[in-house]
Amino acid sequence: MNAYGWPTQASRYAQHVDWLIGGFGLLVVALAAPVFILSAIYLVRFRHGRKVDRSDAERGSVLLETSWALIPFLLVIGFYVVSTRMFLDQQSPPDHALTINVVAKQWMWKFQHAGGQAEINELHVPVGRPIRLVMTSQDVIHSLYLPALRIKQDVLPGRYTQEWFDADKTGTFAIRCAEYCGTDHSVMGGQVIVQTPVDFARWQAQAGADKSLAQRGHELFDRLGCAGCHGANAQGQEGAVRAPPLVGLYGRPVPLADGSIVTGDDQYIHDSIMLPNKQIAAGYKPIMPPFGNVLNEQQVAQLEAFIRSLGAGEDK
Amino acid sequence: MTEALSHMNPRMSQEAIPNTMEERRSYLAEGHSLKSWLTTTDHKRIAILYLLSITFFFACGGVAAALIRLELLTPAPDLLTNDGYNRAFSLHGIIMVWFFLIPSIPTVFGNFLLPLMIGAKDLAFPRLNLASWYIFMIGGLATLATVVLGGVDTGWTFYTPFSSTYSNGAVFMAITAVFISGFSSILTGINFIVTVHKLRCPGMTWGRLPLFVWAHYATAIIFVLATPVLTVTLVLVALERVVGIGIFDPKLGGDPLLFQHLFWFYSHPAVYIMVLPAMGVVSELITNAAHKQIFGYWFVAGSAIAIAVIGFMVWGHHMFVSGQSPYASAIFSFLSIVVAVPSAIKVYNWTATLHKGDIVIDGPLLYALGFIGLFTVGGLTGLMLTMLPIDVHVTDTYFVVAHFHFIMVGGSVSAFFGALHFWWPKITGRLYNDLWARISAMLIFLGFVATFGPQFVLGYEGMPRRYHIYPAVFQPLNVMSSVGALVLAVGYLFPVLYLLRSLRYGKPAGPNPWGATGLEWTTPSPPPKDNFETVPVVDKQAYCYPVGGRDEQSRPRTQKAKAGE
Numbered sequence: 001m002n003a004y005g006w007p008t009q010a011s012r013y014a015q016h017v018d019w020l021i022g023g024f025g026l027l028v029v030a031l032a033a034p035v036f037i038l039s040a041i042y043l044v045r046f047r048h049g050r051k052v053d054r055s056d057a058e059r060g061s062v063l064l065e066t067s068w069a070l071i072p073f074l075l076v077i078g079f080y081v082v083s084t085r086m087f088l089d090q091q092s093p094p095d096h097a098l099t100i101n102v103v104a105k106q107w108m109w110k111f112q113h114a115g116g117q118a119e120i121n122e123l124h125v126p127v128g129r130p131i132r133l134v135m136t137s138q139d140v141i142h143s144l145y146l147p148a149l150r151i152k153q154d155v156l157p158g159r160y161t162q163e164w165f166d167a168d169k170t171g172t173f174a175i176r177c178a179e180y181c182g183t184d185h186s187v188m189g190g191q192v193i194v195q196t197p198v199d200f201a202r203w204q205a206q207a208g209a210d211k212s213l214a215q216r217g218h219e220l221f222d223r224l225g226c227a228g229c230h231g232a233n234a235q236g237q238e239g240a241v242r243a244p245p246l247v248g249l250y251g252r253p254v255p256l257a258d259g260s261i262v263t264g265d266d267q268y269i270h271d272s273i274m275l276p277n278k279q280i281a282a283g284y285k286p287i288m289p290p291f292g293n294v295l296n297e298q299q300v301a302q303l304e305a306f307i308r309s310l311g312a313g314e315d316k
Numbered sequence: 317m318t319e320a321l322s323h324m325n326p327r328m329s330q331e332a333i334p335n336t337m338e339e340r341r342s343y344l345a346e347g348h349s350l351k352s353w354l355t356t357t358d359h360k361r362i363a364i365l366y367l368l369s370i371t372f373f374f375a376c377g378g379v380a381a382a383l384i385r386l387e388l389l390t391p392a393p394d395l396l397t398n399d400g401y402n403r404a405f406s407l408h409g410i411i412m413v414w415f416f417l418i419p420s421i422p423t424v425f426g427n428f429l430l431p432l433m434i435g436a437k438d439l440a441f442p443r444l445n446l447a448s449w450y451i452f453m454i455g456g457l458a459t460l461a462t463v464v465l466g467g468v469d470t471g472w473t474f475y476t477p478f479s480s481t482y483s484n485g486a487v488f489m490a491i492t493a494v495f496i497s498g499f500s501s502i503l504t505g506i507n508f509i510v511t512v513h514k515l516r517c518p519g520m521t522w523g524r525l526p527l528f529v530w531a532h533y534a535t536a537i538i539f540v541l542a543t544p545v546l547t548v549t550l551v552l553v554a555l556e557r558v559v560g561i562g563i564f565d566p567k568l569g570g571d572p573l574l575f576q577h578l579f580w581f582y583s584h585p586a587v588y589i590m591v592l593p594a595m596g597v598v599s600e601l602i603t604n605a606a607h608k609q610i611f612g613y614w615f616v617a618g619s620a621i622a623i624a625v626i627g628f629m630v631w632g633h634h635m636f637v638s639g640q641s642p643y644a645s646a647i648f649s650f651l652s653i654v655v656a657v658p659s660a661i662k663v664y665n666w667t668a669t670l671h672k673g674d675i676v677i678d679g680p681l682l683y684a685l686g687f688i689g690l691f692t693v694g695g696l697t698g699l700m701l702t703m704l705p706i707d708v709h710v711t712d713t714y715f716v717v718a719h720f721h722f723i724m725v726g727g728s729v730s731a732f733f734g735a736l737h738f739w740w741p742k743i744t745g746r747l748y749n750d751l752w753a754r755i756s757a758m759l760i761f762l763g764f765v766a767t768f769g770p771q772f773v774l775g776y777e778g779m780p781r782r783y784h785i786y787p788a789v790f791q792p793l794n795v796m797s798s799v800g801a802l803v804l805a806v807g808y809l810f811p812v813l814y815l816l817r818s819l820r821y822g823k824p825a826g827p828n829p830w831g832a833t834g835l836e837w838t839t840p841s842p843p844p845k846d847n848f849e850t851v852p853v854v855d856k857q858a859y860c861y862p863v864g865g866r867d868e869q870s871r872p873r874t875q876k877a878k879a880g881e
Contacts, residue, residue: 007777017705021776024703028696031660035667035692039685042670043677046606057672060612068664069657076653079703084646087704091642106482140478141572143637143712147778150709154638156573157477158566161639174787178637178712178780180471182478183398186783275569292567 010148010169010194016086017150024079031072090151093164097130101213101301104155105138107184109175112301116209116216121190123175124207125167126200132164134266138297143179146192152178158274160267167194217306220299229288234310243288244281247310255282269304342745342842357442358845363428364743365449366419371812373415373456378805380408385767385801388794391786401784402469403485407462409472410490414497415456417724418586421593422539423452423504425735426532428743430508432836432843433526435517435852440510448503455497462486462493471782473583476564476575480556487557491550498547501589505539508532517835519854526834526858527610530617531596534624538585538592542628546582549575576638580631588627590724591691592620594731595662598684601734602666603859604832605681606673610859612665619658626655636707645704652702659695663688679753680830683734686761687727694722697772715775718768726764733760733811740815741825745842748818752810759807766800833860 009015045052100123101112111119125131135144137157145152146165153163167173177188195203211219221227221234229243230236236245249264257280262268271278273295276288295303343360346352353361383404387395396404427445431438439445462468465486470479479487512525512533525533553575555561562568564575603610610616632640632648666688675681697719701707710716737753740746770793775781779790786794828837833856839848 017709021706024700032692032696035663038667046673046675048674048676054672059609065612065615069661073657083703083705088642140482152637152708156639176780180782186785
């Protein structure tokens with residue numbers, strides 16, 4: 001909060017939200033003003049006992065009714081167009097955004113950077129670079145709320161949601177959980193630490209992850225024996241135990257056994273690991289065991305990073 | 317009776333009818349035993365049963381609210397543990413929503429007044445009416461039983477999978493309680509709809525219905541159409557929690573957002589269950605205080621129906637950050653702006669009704685104006701919440717808490733008190749001290765604004781709701797809010813005292829102390845068991861106050877009275 005009691009704005013978007021609420025606030029005051037002002041005037045003017053002209057009191061007027069229904073409505077719709085565009089623009093992060101993986105659980109926030117750095121309740125990010133948070137929950141619904149950036153997104157179990165921001169101010173800003181999640185909901189918080197690129201690079205080096213997220217995923221891939229079916233290099237396998245290739249899976253359309261086609265995105269990969277029988281790739285038998293009770297969400301994120309790193313290989 | 321005349325309401329000019337035969341034969345005199353009350357099928361007596369019960373539940377919910385505001389005086393946990401706090405606000409929400417706000421005006425004043433206003437002997441199904449009260453009481457007592465079982469910590473919203481899998485509170489008991497009370501709502505709704513359709517007296521056409529009746533008709537439609545959805549949803553939560561059938565928890569193959577869609581499909585219309593009857597009350601109070609025909613009768617009546625219908629299409633505005641499709645959010649945002657239009661029409665029409673009125677500023681009017689003021693603030697901040705980027709920032713913060721309290725508590729409870737003061741002489745046959753009524757109406761208004769005004773700021777500054785422990789920067793505004801709550805509590809307590817006092821010391825009210833035009837004012841106060849001695853015949857519009865102010869005596873709306881002139 002700044003000296004004037006107005007909450008800190010840590011991004012251009014936050015400023016835009018404040019302009020919106022300021023502008024819309026003025027309209028709202030203008031809409032309320034006739035009610036308060038005219039009521040007060042009428043209460044004084046037409047108080048019982050005052051001698052005033054009360055004749056020709058109208059019992060209704062279609063013109064008045066239409067105008068006080070339509071004029072405010074149209075004014076509000078003007079704001080609706082602006083605000084909805086603002087909201088929809090905010091739905092898709094720019095392509096060069098830095099992706100950070102978020103796992104919420106009762107009652108903490110876990111962050112994993114692509115470089116493998118992991119943090120709890122603290123998130124280091126560079127200033128001036130769009131940051132995309134890909135989030136899921138290990139248990140109940142949480143909500144990652146960054147008041148200084150005016151953004152908030154619920155974090156659901158079994159599903160990825162995302163939010164992004166482009167902080168233009170270095171500093172430490174609050175993270176709060178906004179969706180009630182049980183006993184320690186009110187202390188499920190943390191801080192975003194927005195640093196200059198130099199400081200951020202220093203932090204990255206010092207947080208010293210020896211392995212990147214994808215490398216950890218590769219280790220998991222080996223340790224869990226995924227290669228037994230998907231092949232040592234995840235190239236897929238034919239023969240007695242057939243399993244689809246993972247090379248080239250990311251971002252590609254995947255035909256399913258029921259005839260539909262889905263995109264091989266994070267959500268699809270997540271579900272295929274945790275609940276493999278939900279969507280069966282066309283041409284394969286539903287023989288993969290579910291890993292829902294074996295892996296936590298952070299490990300799934302590592303496997304996804306590994307599969308992403310395999311890139312778009314040759315179609316088989 | 318020692319009250320100075322200056323304290324009396326100037327509208328009470330009519331010669332009071334002393335203890336007449338009618339009064340002694342009133343519905344209150346039809347038996348004094350507990351059994352006569354617990355087995356009554358008289359809509360007026362059932363209304364009294366409801367009044368006592370919801371006052372009790374309001375006190376229970378109020379105690380929980382007091383604990384919350386006391387705890388929030390400091391940023392640290394002092395009074396309650398984290399789980400204790402979570403149980404306090406859950407109990408507060410569940411009791412206040414389902415056992416006070418939803419039943420409040422419809423079951424007390426709807427029950428008492430619908431038959432009187434349309435010239436009927438009783439509701440269409442008197443025994444069903446009594447059954448509704450019993451069902452309601454079982455639900456309410458079951459809610460209180462959760463406290464004995466250790467409390468419930470899900471919030472009144474029961475979001476899954478927290479409620480269905482993770483909570484260790486008495487969730488099953490709580491949802492059973494709400495499940496049971498739902499049937500009371502449904503049965504009351506059916507009763508009202510049939511009554512309005514079938515029991516209107518001769519001449520009481522739809523175009524002559526008091527706006528209170530229109531509002532309750534619209535409310536009854538929501539009762540009947542929305543409540544079953546909640547009932548089914550609660551059964552699904554119970555199935556998941558007790559039997560482990562995967563419906564909402566993704567670990568069991570369910571979808572957590574499904575619950576929110578179903579829940580808000582009921583709970584958004586439920587907000588209109590709380591506010592439509594209040595609007596009906598205000599239409600009655602404003603016209604009577606201004607002694608003037610309502611401005612735009614059909615627009616006020618039609619907007620009640622429009623709110624009931626459009627109210628079913630806006631539930632997704634509770635889910636803008638939930639992960640629903642952004643395009644769905646864009647549509648729900650638009651529809652939420654649309655539903656604000658009929659509410660705005662009502663508020664502007666009430667204002668226009670005051671124009672060229674002959675306005676007596678007394679307790680009931682101050683409560684009605686309190687409703688209009690607080691509802692306007694609550695409604696317009698709701699309009700702010702339809703703007704998606706604003707909602708994303710302030711949803712699940714104190715901004716939303718303030719917004720809905722302005723509408724549901726500031727607005728609806730003010731209207732409830734307005735109704736209580738306006739029809740108190742009809743219900744009890746006694747007049748109260750109007751000076752006290754005016755003082756407490758203003759106290760409630762000021763206390764309310766002091767309590768919930770600061771919360772708008774808290775929310776915009778980023779304080780999430782349901783926070784037991786909070787950053788120290790939020791303390792000054794929280795202290796303001798808690799002090800306001802104390803004023804509010806005193807304001808709520810006053811009417812209990814002077815209204816109860818009026819039962820013994822109040823002047824007899826006479827049939828029509830306000831010079832009002834409704835049919836309920838053509839029968840003695842309190843009314844006899846069958847409401848009217850003869851079937852009334854209506855030949856005039858509602859609110860046919862004399863043009864040109866109070867100089868001409870207003871006439872009741874029946875043929876009989878006209879003939880007796």
